Amino acid sequence: MDSLLPDLTPVEQASLLAVRLRALDARSATPILDDRVAERTADAAGLDLTRPTIPRSAVLVHAVRAKTLDDAVREFVARHPDAVVVDLGCGLDARRQRCAPGPGVDWYCVDLPAVIRLRAKVLPDDAHRVPADVTSPDWLQNLPRDRPTIAVTDGLMAFLAGDAFVELARAITNHFTGGEFTFNAYSRLAMRNSRRMGALGGRAVGASGSTRAPTLGDGIDDPREPEAWNARLALIEELSMARAPEVALFPPVWRTISRISARSARMIRAGDRVVRYRFPA
Numbered sequence: 001m002d003s004l005l006p007d008l009t010p011v012e013q014a015s016l017l018a019v020r021l022r023a024l025d026a027r028s029a030t031p032i033l034d035d036r037v038a039e040r041t042a043d044a045a046g047l048d049l050t051r052p053t054i055p056r057s058a059v060l061v062h063a064v065r066a067k068t069l070d071d072a073v074r075e076f077v078a079r080h081p082d083a084v085v086v087d088l089g090c091g092l093d094a095r096r097q098r099c100a101p102g103p104g105v106d107w108y109c110v111d112l113p114a115v116i117r118l119r120a121k122v123l124p125d126d127a128h129r130v131p132a133d134v135t136s137p138d139w140l141q142n143l144p145r146d147r148p149t150i151a152v153t154d155g156l157m158a159f160l161a162g163d164a165f166v167e168l169a170r171a172i173t174n175h176f177t178g179g180e181f182t183f184n185a186y187s188r189l190a191m192r193n194s195r196r197m198g199a200l201g202g203r204a205v206g207a208s209g210s211t212r213a214p215t216l217g218d219g220i221d222d223p224r225e226p227e228a229w230n231a232r233l234a235l236i237e238e239l240s241m242a243r244a245p246e247v248a249l250f251p252p253v254w255r256t257i258s259r260i261s262a263r264s265a266r267m268i269r270a271g272d273r274v275v276r277y278r279f280p281a
């Protein structure tokens, strides 16, 4: 078992799975994200990449998803050299290093205090670290309001119960004057199945230890749903991982499965998607 697991709750441990996925991608023969910092971070955190065995499909989808979110951030900071980037539930992700924003960009990494403490040890960088539960009041108060802002989140939706993700969207779009909110969306079915299985994202955590990360969120099916959250969001686009150009790099079986999924709107909604919104609508 990884030496750090006992210090983290099952939800916090999801950050270890995510960095493990990126490190495995970097070590593969055909990396998609090619995040070398993830390899170093996994090493620094003492993670054993050989155990538990992680399905190749999980590594592939995670890499494409992270790259898609990176592209959204890169595009935003290219348009707004004075942007604020807020990575919600940042875990041990080196998105800032991958996106390499210019000096005018302020980058905020937000996660639960134990994860932020770990991050400071294993992934030191120049980002502002915000140790906070994003469901608590006031965590946004010290963040600048009036600059173009992109809030990005990869994997957080699954861990926020009930309306908490909706409340988070409202808090973001109330606090910041304008910008984008982009996240990976889980379908309701995926959330239900995951709850049934006892874990989402906690798959490798559960397999390597005795704990599992609980799936708490409800998910969304129609990407227009957030427009009715009273959070001033307007859909920019919904991106299916099955349709991403990086699918060409998948091993043949997964390439075929992805290309079949890409033909059906229903399968796309059931699979991994990244959704982008601007605010105010």
Ligand SMILES: C[S@@+](CC[C@H](N)C(=O)[O-])C[C@H]1O[C@@H](n2cnc3c(N)ncnc32)[C@H](O)[C@@H]1O
Binding pocket: 011, 012, 013, 014, 015, 018, 019, 088, 089, 090, 091, 092, 093, 110, 111, 112, 115, 132, 133, 134, 135, 153, 154, 155, 156, 159, 160, 201
């Ligand atoms: C699946 S991990 C993804 C981490 C990171 N985005 C990545 O891709 O490496 C989900 C993250 O959300 C964080 N998280 C869960 N609930 C949270 C909350 N209420 N407030 C802040 N962070 C939270 C967890 O600690 C974990 O780091």
